Amino acid sequence: MADIEIVAEYCEALDEPDETFAAFAASEDPEEGYALFRREGAKLWTEVSDEIFGAHDALETVEIGEGRIALAIRPALAARFGMIRSVEIRRGKQAEGWDEAVALLRRLVPAG
Numbered sequence: 001m002a003d004i005e006i007v008a009e010y011c012e013a014l015d016e017p018d019e020t021f022a023a024f025a026a027s028e029d030p031e032e033g034y035a036l037f038r039r040e041g042a043k044l045w046t047e048v049s050d051e052i053f054g055a056h057d058a059l060e061t062v063e064i065g066e067g068r069i070a071l072a073i074r075p076a077l078a079a080r081f082g083m084i085r086s087v088e089i090r091r092g093k094q095a096e097g098w099d100e101a102v103a104l105l106r107r108l109v110p111a112g
Contacts, residue, residue, distance in 0.1 A: 002088035011097035013104040022105040055080040067091035
């Protein structure tokens with residue numbers, strides 16, 4: 001079981017020259033939990049449920065499966081995430097924008 005679980009009902013993908021991100025949220029209200037992945041130059045910013053819980057190049061592993069994304073945070077950066085080491089994002093019943101956000105996330109995450 002993951003330290004944090006997000007059932008994503010609202011997802012967004014934006015791939016513009018000046019801004020690229022994939023976001024998965026329980027709702028449009030950020031208080032209900034979200035995961036954000038944003039490309040900043042050569043680095044990937046990952047943020048979970050609050051801008052204070054984020055860091056560049058924080059992902060140790062990313063598993064993207066059918067209706068599920070599992071993340072492991074690098075041990076050295078766990079304190080930046082409130083000591084959270086694992087996050088599971090599951091596709092919600094409505095999951096608006098899921099496919100587009102997952103496709104962009106696949107392009108954003110480091111290979112290997």
